[in-house]
Amino acid sequence: MSHAEAQVHLPHVVIIGGGFAGVSAARALRRAPVRVTLVDRRIYNTFQPLLYQVATGGLNPGDVTHFLRSLRTQQPNLDVVHEHLMEIDTDARTVRLLDGQEMPYDYLLLANGVTTAYHGTPGAKENSFAVYSRSQA
Numbered sequence: 770m771s772h773a774e775a776q777v778h779l780p781h782v783v784i785i786g787g788g789f790a791g792v793s794a795a796r797a798l799r800r801a802p803v804r805v806t807l808v809d810r811r812i813y814n815t816f817q818p819l820l821y822q823v824a825t826g827g828l829n830p831g832d833v834t835h836f837l838r839s840l841r842t843q844q845p846n847l848d849v850v851h852e853h854l855m856e857i858d859t860d861a862r863t864v865r866l867l868d869g870q871e872m873p874y875d876y877l878l879l880a881n882g883v884t885t886a887y888h889g890t891p892g893a894k895e896n897s898f899a900v901y902s903r904s905q906a
């Protein structure tokens with residue numbers, strides 16, 4: 770049996786989100802007997818703690834991001850898919866992506882992050898700039 774054929778029979782772990790959580794989980798599975806697919810709607814990981822510096826012109830946007838596909842060079846059991854999660858079918862154990870593909874999983878890890886919370890403060894949303902993504906910064 771070839772290496773590729775052997776891989777197909779391994780449990781498939783699908784991770785949604787290539788932020789701190791998703792990337793850490795993928796790395797932790799580096800030597801595990803599984804196939805890992807990391808799905809993110811963006812092609813890059815963002816180091817959010819430095820977005821303030823991008824917003825204030827101290828850093829370039831490219832300084833706080835790195836390409837998720839580069840993880841593959843260090844991890845043979847990892848595949849990176851640039852797509853948007855649309856739907857989860859827990860009975861069929863599949864996720865549906867924006868391009869229409871149904872991706873089967875044995876284990877699903879949701880690490881799709883959070884966004885700005887205004888905690889119900891009147892006027893906060895209308896009078897502030899959110900700094901959660903590279904484009905917002």
Ligand SMILES: Cc1cc2nc3c(=O)[nH]c(=O)nc-3n(C[C@H](O)[C@H](O)[C@H](O)COP(=O)(O)OP(=O)(O)OC[C@H]3O[C@@H](n4cnc5c(N)ncnc54)[C@H](O)[C@@H]3O)c2cc1C
Nearest residue numbers: 786787788789790791809810817818820853854881882901
């Ligand atoms: C400005 C700022 C400063 C911060 N400073 C600090 C700090 O100093 N110290 C600290 O500990 N923390 C800090 N944080 C918080 C920290 O950065 C976050 O807690 C952390 O990045 C969250 O990681 P995560 O992996 O859970 O989510 P994220 O990093 O948000 O990653 C989620 C990923 O999921 C992807 N995704 C979302 N929905 C979908 C979908 N439907 N389909 C496909 N992909 C999807 C997104 O593209 C994203 O890549 C800061 C945050 C911000 C915004």
